[in-house]
Amino acid sequence: MADAKLQIIPLGGLGEFGMNCLAIRYKDDIIVIDAGLMFPESELLGVDIVVPDITYLVENREHVRGIVLTHGHEDHIGGLPWILSELNVPVYGTEFTLAYVEGKLEEHKLLDDTELIEIAPGSKFSLGPFTIEPIRVTHSLVDCVALAIDTPVGVIVHTGDFKIDLSPPDSKAFDLHKFAEYGQRGVLALLQDSTNVDRPGYTPSEWSVKPRLDELFSRTKKKLFFSCFSSSIYRIRIAIDLAHTHGRKVAIVGRSMVESSEIAQDLGYLEVPPGIIIHPGQIADYDPEEVMILISGTQGEPMSALSRAAVDNHKHARILPGDTVVLSSRVIPGNEKSIFRVIDHLYRRDAHVIFDDGASGLIHVSGHASQEEQRLMINLLRPKFFIPVHGDYRHLKKHAEMAQNMGVVDLALVIENGDVLELDQDDARKTGKITAGRVCIDSGSTADVVEDLVIRDRRHLSEDGFVLPILTINKLSGKVERLPEIVSRGFVGADQELMEAARNVVSQTLENSSDEEKADYGVIKEKIRIDLKRYIQKNTSRRPLIMPVILEI
Template structure:
């Protein structure tokens, strides 16, 4: 799949250019740019959450620096649904151009509006659309199609241009008995298939999973069993945007006479939005405030919390570490992780599970009970869609490399020619002309790291240094030399952090450093950088030989 970095040619007339800016190779930071006649339409703008090898990083953004000098050409940003991996980077994009029109469903835009308010971004243009509606933005004629997902109001978008058509499914599945009664509109898919889909950009997350995704309704019996067996406090952790799951927990809580409290800022915010818009139905006298939880017996309360992915600062992680200011878990409490494991989060989630178990809590998760089903179409559903749509070209999106490859194989199995299945990666430039999609170039579309309040200032080199500091430790060496006499005046003074607790371990290498410096000075070396390199090589060789480690070494030579 990897292509050499090469500049794409100038966009030819009657050609539609598609460039994924994120989401191909990762589960997150989904974004794509479509260009025709000098105008750009963006689809989604999400974040990727950092993994263990991204120390200090809060969020990872799509590669929209690729279009940074062309933001004036952007006619709109379509948001397929309200999950963070599709809307989380919108504030960072709008910092560069405030008036990009945001196009999406009512719930999606409401969630974005609250997010932008937190970032103090206003004067944004919102264009609310519904399934079945057609709107025009510049050279792009957009039609929106209802799709079923793990959040209400999700949409696929069919893009008509003079150069060709593109159907972007967003995230979807084909639950035939959804909780909200809103199914994926296969009749619309069939109609679009008859019209002609030149390029299908299709969700790949579950392409390796055979059959059909389990319906959401099938979770209810498992939740019911958890509620029936729980004799103390019950905590359910899920995504802060999973309105359907929260609705199921609310319904079960009411039937068992329990009060419900939301924990986690994003959970409180999103559920208020969903309730205000009518997507979440909360029976009266059910919700209580966190501050009032002590006024109720533990067996009369259900806590719906963030932190199902083991996020270090989330409410659930703080409970597991006994750091939550209000909730103190006790032996016999039950914790339900009602979510899937996002690839890369496994270690963090298992740390939380182990922490909860150590406190005596019973932990129920997808591995030991059916308390979660996926929001993405499995292989059987994808095959069904390929047969309905009969696309001329296919570009699998939203998934790791293995998911994209598996999805491409499904397309080929239904008759899509292999040379019309585009297995792209972030930054791959694909031109669609006369019904044929071809890779024409590759642009640099790397990670943009958010670290605190800074965006893009953290480089891969800085991350490498952080990993070394965290894993291998730090050694500093200070020496004072007289370059005129060629003598070592003071030192070497060796200090370490995260390497060894006993400072005397450096006694053997101190003599080696002294001799190496004196030899270099005797050879006429007076440049401090060269002398520092002598120190680095000497102690580095000793550490590697003696301890098989590679700590960060910072030598300092002071000349007098």
């Protein structure tokens, strides 16, 4: 099989933000890079999380050698419990990433059954025919890696999420030299993060937020509430350092913030000055100007600590007039409503609110590479083939055009979830499609999968409501004992006259049905549903969900 080709098969993250998951196959060996989730759009009513459809991996379970993680953000590790409940394969990740994964698997009672294997930048390991070298990259989270994968057809590099920060707060800089080495050796294909392809120039370093935050700390007279993503360890570190400099104690509030800061301290990513951390219950023991509250909930999540504090519903974190609240994070598209609702509540409490509105100075920087950094990576690696990953279709398309126009790569290809891209030393082309898509899950359980039909029904109910015709049938004689009752909820136009007419429609349907049809509840329910639907649609132009109920007496 000298002519065997390498297959790259995205299962999520290409054509959307989040749910990053990509399979790489050579003959009978498959490795999976990342296993993310995404949070649902508003039209996915009642759905808690969305994960990739892994039908392809389940069908080829005996070939899957392992899942390799680039870093610990939810859009790269959040789908693991779902995937591992279907496939029992080892999971590879850096020390910090696996610390996050452990907590997630423990929550889903999968930790004891899963083999977690720690990897480190510069230490190669093999999975089947693949030799993988993690390479240190910088991002908004710590301990992140890109993956250089040596395959039988050539080297492919997957950047993961990255920006080029040569002086990050933990002094573990982006490893430009290692990428340059691979560029010298020759790279067959580069899969590069497209998130910020719309942004010209360079993404600023994490340190660049410090001057503006320092200014805010120095002029805040009362309590200071500081909120950022709980995984933004660099930002937490800068905030704690500034609190120490300005003589404030730090109370950490919110489960995710407490967990993240504990993991970061245990692994040495967060050095906390002795005596600075206080229990949230001690906040009231200090003068307002002596306290900073590090609080989770930047995206306005309904039950987060910040959302509860904003409506005076938190046991320890009370926001009073004159307090300052700093939201050091970006607004994730889709979360605008909930974030601005929280900001409104904060203003009602006469708090000073500082958020990333473009006018407040630099209080947040992105964790993703802008155009010049993307170009720099392409020039360093000089790949033969270029494949953009992570982003909506327009981002992938723009990124591919940018790479092609540089004149460095032979061919830039846009692929989407489910496409099968086949590569060898000379050629790269799409050769087919596999089953891919999204699986909606309620309440975070790996069991509660929400079918498309359920979401359609929920949408239907939310738009037109429902109507319940209730019939009482004598079990022995098969006769209808009384006039049908009609109950409706959320159905506009359900006036007395219409309901009366609807009862007559149901009675008429029953009269026109034979005894045999009446005895078959499935048939009679469907006849009533069709006749009532036709009548209501004709008279109101609405289509409520109609669910006939038969009571036996």
